[in-house]
Amino acid sequence: MDLRVRALESVLTEKGYIDPAALDVLIDTYQTKVGPRNGARVVARAWVDASFNDWLMRDATAAIASLGYSGRQGEHMVAVANNGTQHNMVVCTLCSCYPWSVLGLPPSWYKSAPYRSRAVRDPRGVLAEFGVTLPEATTIRVWDSTAEVRYLVIPQRPAGTDGMSEQQLAALVTRDSMIGTGLARAPDAHRE
């Protein structure tokens, strides 16, 4: 594969279709700038700021853009909040649609056949493979991203986090908790 990709890049460059320097910028963007820490900042803001949270639930695209996150594969955002009665999980059964602007590139499992086939039918079985067990009374809502709307799960704020700063809270927000295959981490009493 290495050779094939190198050959492809050199022929496309020779033909003038691509600027090789643009490839470096694209890769650097998703390696260092656009990733799940963006989404974590959105979630932490929603936890501490009720009016931001209202805005996020009403018009996620605009609320998220106000924090500087917009664009490719996040053009039309909807935020879905977990609560005591409903847990939300996001999938794309048809390909791998994913909210890049807030979560970056999707993990391998999100693009894999086992996740895409089972998330819509056996979400509790999928959650078990992430080590997550939800109360039986919790209903599960699965969002299949079949158009250009992209979904961001707002996990529940963990107990024992009163008084934590927005930045400390963001560190508790995992990528998987924003897809719905995980929960936000509990604060570590021994670590600030």
Next chain:
Amino acid sequence: MTMTYISHADLGGRDLPGRVVPEPEGELFHAGWEPRALALTLAMGATGSWNIDASRSARETLPDYLRLSYYEIWLAALEKLMAERGQLMPDELAAERMLHPAVPVRRVLQAPAVPATLAKGSPTARSIGAAPRFKPGDTVRTASGPFEHHSRLPGYARDRIGTVEQLHGAHVFADTNAQGLGEQPQHLYTVVFDGVALWGADAAPGLRVSIDAWESYLVPA
């Protein structure tokens, strides 16, 4: 009737082997060529030679879709899309150099333009004159297919009864856009189904699944 269009990517609800294997957040790529394959795909997409729906269609119709890794799928589809347009021929890949003249592209994504291009994205919302046919709470039945073309109505949600939950305005219609028949925007809805409506009596208790469905996928029920 023989189906001439077959998607190998419509996986929802299928009985497929394998476990879901969690992955650490920082683990973005699994081989040195993967980031280049990603970037080549994005850069060629930015030339405007095809739209995202055409590229999804090129991927889902790869006969060996299920045997390929995701970036292998992207690369194979990229090569297919370029070959169809005469932009790159297989002998050039083998020779690792240009053997046929370049076909002009609309745009070339230059490095300084990358951040603004990504930040802008490609919104699919459009204004149309027609009022939406459905409103939240309406009961609808989804189309049964089969479709002789790319479609975003998953197999498991065809010919099923659900409830319109949210209107998203009009969006570029993937089915026509993928075929080069234009954007033909339609109203888009989130339609939610009870697990039982999708999977029958042995559905997971309390499960609800939604899809985003264009208006022409739906009829009143």
